[in-house]
Amino acid sequence: METPVADFVRRYADSGTVRFHMPGHKGVPALGCEPFDITEISGAGELYADDPDSILARSERNAAALFGAARTVYVTEGSSQCIRAMAYLALTARPARTPPVMVAARNAHRSLLYAAALTDAEIVWLWPDHMESLCRCEVTPDALRRTLERLSAPPAAVWVTSPDYLGGCADIAALADVCHAFGTPLLVDNAHGAYLRFLRPSRHPLDLGADMCCDSAHKTFPVLTGGAYLHIAPRATRFRDHVKTALALFGSTSPSWLTLASLDLCNRYLSGDYPRRLSDTLSRLRALRDTLRLRRWTVETSDPLRLTLRGDTARMSERLRRGGVEWEYADRDFLVLMATPENRTEDFDRVAAALGGNDAPDIPRPSLPVVRPETALSPRRALFASHERVRVEDAVGRICAAPLVSCPPAIPIVVSGERIPPDALPLFRYYQIREAEVVRESRKNALDKPGEVV
DSSP: OOOHHHHHHHHHHHTTOOOOSSSTTTTOOSSSOGGGOOOSOTTTOOTTSOOTTSHHHHHHHHHHHHHTOSEEEEESSHHHHHHHHHHHHHHHTSOTTOOSEEEEETTOOHHHHHHHHHHTOEEEEEOOSSBSOTTOOOOOHHHHHHHHHHSSSOOSEEEEESSOTTOOOOOHHHHHHHHHHTTOOEEEEOTTOGGGGGSSSOOOHHHHTOSEEEEOHHHHSSOOTTOEEEEEOGGGGGGGGGHHHHHHHHSOSSOOHHHHHHHHHHHHHHHTTHHHHHHHHHHHHHHHHHHHHHTTOEEOOOOTTEEEEESOHHHHHHHHHHTTOOOSEEOSSEEEEEOOTTSOHHHHHHHHHHHOOOSSOOOOOOOBOOOOOOBOSOHHHHHTSOEEEEEHHHHTTSBEEEOOOOTTTOOOSSOTTBBOOGGGHHHHHHTTOOEEEEEOOOTTOGGGSTTOOO
16 A cells, blocks of 8 residues: 655655754754654645645545545544544534534543533533443443433434443444434544454444544554544545544644654555454453463453453552553553554563462452532533632532543543532542642632623
8 A cells, every 4th residue: 555645754854855944853863753754845735734636635545445434534633633623523513403512421531521612512421320430431322312312402413432441342333323313423432442443343433333433543553642543434424524624623733744654654554464463462362361360360341452450450560560561551440451463472471470360369349439410510611710729628519620630541520510529529539639620719609690700
């Protein structure tokens, strides 16, 4: 498969052209990558321009063919930028009498909350029946149907995260059927699942009925950090004409050409023997899971490229680091390792050797409380109001302005505009969140009166 972006960058690096343009390093190596780090010079094109003849458009068409999309566009600021753009597209393309409302599973990335604030949209949340982690929010087709039936009109979009940070996967096909029965598009945050397209059969959201989805290419492919795709399904062509405008609204005008070149090169990588290499990696992961189960570790069900362990994560973390292994994510209950075909056989052996046997069987923890705060302000009004940072103990009863949560997993406990209830305190403490950003109250306690927030 051709690689027009990478080829252009290489030719320019080898041309000996004197660079009186950005970036300031002028191609002089310090890290070693500088000769290939360019800007929108003649012939390169512009990432957010709709020029069908540009090298970027040619490369994006190659990616669309690989993913079976009506249109695929490149992003250099990760799925966070895609999430905001997808929300914008769904809201601006909604029918005339459809309210600016999105329905979303509660484990949505905070980028969706920011998108709602920036577009002045409302989010109707889908809640889990029980909670083991902030990262998880199982959404059943029946629960989604009941939520949509309660609304006065179909929402602009339904939003789910799949796979989630622990590797949980939603039934995308069934959820898509429900959405389409109501005339609502299904949007999927597939940041962790770009590789699902290359399973046999495919488990990628586009092939299961999603109308739009985002993939963080850098999470599971050999792409530089920030490289991502925004895909539009053949059934949802109404979104394709304004996708560049949507991305430009939320993205920098100085995209990384190193990242763009890596996305371009990834097309050739995926069109080669990647499916075979992926299959080999999945076999190694299955063998590792089996080994760890025999050694009495608790291995959670997850998407195929992830190893999710539950138990004494402090003990697991210490053993892994001592064995020279770094993981993707850990909280008090779960530890997550992410693999790709770039991991060697000896990498999996090292994980098994580092963990050894579980000589202290794990004691199951009780489920976490499902906290459902009341909405006091819109996300936009809360996020743009004057606010202050206080101890979580002093935040009870106050309105959340901006959620404070680490990334990963970047999933808020209480979102902008919600009043922080007392039963949120155990969750804040559990996830070691000690402060909250809350809307500043006036001396007249004007928060109870619309329009008087100061």
